[in-house]
Amino acid sequence: MKKVGVLMAIAISAIALLAAPLTSWAGGTVEGKVSFSGKPPAPKEFLFEKFPNPKFCVKNPNKDAKGEKRLLHEVEVAKDGSLKNAVVAIEGITDEKFVADFQGQDIQAELCEFKPYTSVVVENQKSFRVVNNDEEAVKVEVKMEGDQIILKDLEMDPKDKKFKETKVQATSTIRTDTGTIRGADLKPGDKVVVVRGVLHNPHSFKVKGPSSATIFNIGLPEKGSKLDKPLKPNSPKPGESVFRMQCDQHEFMQVWALPVTNPYYAVVGVDGKFEIKDVPAGKYKLVAWHPALNKGKPIEQEIEVKDGASASAKFEFK
Numbered sequence: 001m002k003k004v005g006v007l008m009a010i011a012i013s014a015i016a017l018l019a020a021p022l023t024s025w026a027g028g029t030v031e032g033k034v035s036f037s038g039k040p041p042a043p044k045e046f047l048f049e050k051f052p053n054p055k056f057c058v059k060n061p062n063k064d065a066k067g068e069k070r071l072l073h074e075v076e077v078a079k080d081g082s083l084k085n086a087v088v089a090i091e092g093i094t095d096e097k098f099v100a101d102f103q104g105q106d107i108q109a110e111l112c113e114f115k116p117y118t119s120v121v122v123e124n125q126k127s128f129r130v131v132n133n134d135e136e137a138v139k140v141e142v143k144m145e146g147d148q149i150i151l152k153d154l155e156m157d158p159k160d161k162k163f164k165e166t167k168v169q170a171t172s173t174i175r176t177d178t179g180t181i182r183g184a185d186l187k188p189g190d191k192v193v194v195v196r197g198v199l200h201n202p203h204s205f206k207v208k209g210p211s212s213a214t215i216f217n218i219g220l221p222e223k224g225s226k227l228d229k230p231l232k233p234n235s236p237k238p239g240e241s242v243f244r245m246q247c248d249q250h251e252f253m254q255v256w257a258l259p260v261t262n263p264y265y266a267v268v269g270v271d272g273k274f275e276i277k278d279v280p281a282g283k284y285k286l287v288a289w290h291p292a293l294n295k296g297k298p299i300e301q302e303i304e305v306k307d308g309a310s311a312s313a314k315f316e317f318k
Contacts, residue, residue, distance in 0.1 A: 026278065026307070027277070027278040027279050027280050027281065027305070027307060028279055028281060028305040028306050028307055028308060028309045028310060028311060029275060029276065029277050029278075029279065029305075029309075029310045029311070030090065030264070030274075030275070030276040030279055030286065030303060030305060030310070030311050030312075030313060031273070031274065031275045031276070031310055031311075031312060031313075032088075032273070032274060032312050032313035032314050032315070033082065033271075033272045033273050033274070033314055033315075034082070034083045034086040034088065034268050034272045034274065034288050034290075034314075034315045034316075034317070035080075035081040035082055035083055035272055035314070035315070035316050035317070036075065036077045036081055036082075036083040036293070036316070036317045036318070037081060037316055037317075037318050038318050040075045040076075040077045041074070041075050041292070043062075043071040043072055043073045043074065044071070044072040044074065044252070045064070045069045045070070045071060045072075046069060046070040046071075046072065046251060046252045047068060047069055047070075048063075048067075048068060048069065048070055049068070049158050050158055050159070051070075051158060051159060051249065051250050051251070051252075052157055052158065052159045052160075052198075052199065052249050052250070053112065053134075053136055053198050053199075053249075053250075054158060055136070055155075056111075056112065056134065056136035056198055057070060057111070057112035057250060058070075059111050060111040060112050060113055061111075062113070070112070070252045072252045072254065074291070074292035075290070075292050075293060076270070078270060078271070078272070081272075082270065082271050082272030082273075083268065083272050083290065083317060084268060084269060084270050084272065085116075085117050085118040085267070085268065085290065086118070086267075086268040086272075086288050086289065086290045086315070086317070087118055087119075087120060087257075087258045087265060087266070087267050087268070087288070087289045087290075088265060088266045088268060088274045088276070088286065088287070088288045088289075088313075088315070089120070089258060089260050089264065089265035089266075089286075089287055089289070090262065090264040090265070090276065090279060090284045090285070090286055090287075091238075091239070091261075091284065091285040091286075091287055092282075092284045092285055093261065093262040093264060093280065093284070094261045094262065095261065095262040095263065098122075098261075098262055098263050099122045099123070099261060102121075102122045102125060102126075103127055104119065104120070104121060104122075104125065104127070104128060104129070105119060106129045106130070106131050107119075107128075107129065107130045107131070107202075107245070107255055108130075108131055108133055109130065109131065109132045109133055109134055109200045109202075109220070109247075109253065110133045110134065111134065112134065112198070112200075112247075112250050112252070112253060113252075113253055114130075114202075114245065114247070114253045114254060114255045116255070116267070117254070117255060117256065118255075118256050118257065118258075118267055118290075118291065119255070119256075119257045119267060120257055120258050120259070120260045120265055120267070121231060121236060121243045121257040121258075121259055121260075122259060122260060122261070123231075123235050123236065123237050123238065123259055123261075124230065124231060124232055124235045125230060125231040125235070126230050127228055127229075127230065128204070128216075128227075128228070128229055128230070128231055129226065129227060129228045130200075130202045130220065130226070130227040130245075131224075131225075131226050131227075132197065132198070132200050132220035132221075132222065132223060132224065132225040132226070133223060133224075134197065134198035134200065134223060135195055135196060135197050135198060135222075135223035136195070136196065136198050137177050137193050137194070137195050138153055138155075138193065138194055138195075138196060139153075139154045139155070139191060139192075139193050140152055140153055140154060140166075140191070140192060140193075140194055141154055141189065141190070141191050142186045142187060142188055142189060142190040142191075142192070143165075143188060144188045147170075148167055149167070149168045149169070149170065149172075149183045149186060150165050150166070150167055150168075151165065151166045151167075151168060151174075151192075151194060152164070152165045153165070154191070159249070166196075168183045169183055170182070170183045170184040171183065171184070174186075174192075174194055175194060175195040175196070176192050176193055176194055176195060177193040177194075177195060178193075196222070197220075197221050197222030197223045197224075197225065198223075199219060199220070199221045199249055200219070200220045200247050200249060200250070200253065201217070201218070201219045201220070201247055201248035201249050202216070202217075202218060202220065202227055202245055202246075202247060203216075203217040203245065203246055203247070203248045204216050204217070204231075204243065204244065204245040205234075205243070205244045205245070205246075206234040206235065206236045206241050206242075206243065207236070207241055207242050207243070207244045207296075208240060208241035212244065213234040214234065215229075215231055215232070215233070215234050215235070215243075216229045217248070231243070236257075236259045237259060238259040238260060238261050239259075241259070242256065242257065242258055242259065242289075242291065242296065243255075243256065243257035243258075243259065244256050244257075244291070256291035258289050258298075264276050264278075264279050279305045280305070281305050281306055281307045282304070282305055283302065283303070283304045283305075284302070284303055284304075284305065285300055285301075285302060285303075286300070286301055286302070286303045286313050287299065287300050288315035288317075290317060293317040293318075294317060294318075299315050299316075299317065301313060301315070
């Protein structure tokens, strides 16, 4: 019996030794850095006064010293040349389950900015989500037209060149800077500061070269408003087109995304570095893409991934 027990222990140990390398060597790692050489392009400038909600949007830190212009930093480069917001992805692997289950991440509208600026999507993505987190305090004057209560903005909308008017009911609950009141409590000529949502209008496109086609165009008028739509019709396709979303109210609110077919990708942070783990062994095309550089086309290089090993790659945009 002791001999049998010893033999079983040896057998189990041998199996464990054989299994361990197989587990730890299940794929390799691709790592590296994306950089930019030369002088980065200047940020795009947008006068706050030409867009709705200028007094709210100016709270965004991306502005000039005078607070007159919103700055869109399409290309962000650190002092050492590290490039932020590039997407690095492996091509040549199609993972149907990954594509079918892909959820992506919620795009947040905060202080008149879509975050993150770059990400990934999949073809015919089932759920693309945007959340509006913005609201502002606006001074209005109370008017009456018959039994109708009207709240008229005291400042003109810079886009529509009109004084916005909002109709409310006597039974309506109105949020103000000091609390809530009922519509019935208001009198003609009253001036109050109301709190209301900042309208954002996510308008998404499939972009192929100089042409683009609308995917969806939906307004989010209140804080907490959410959009959840499939990327249909006109879905971006890997290797053919990319995704872009812009707010129709605020042109400086933008999102770009690269279509992928597998989970082997990375969105580069401020240090320009990326690491993609558990990549199956093989030879692949590795691409680095940035929407504002290289005419929107990816930079490519060939890599070989080996089980249990790391493959290095460097990309330089100019």
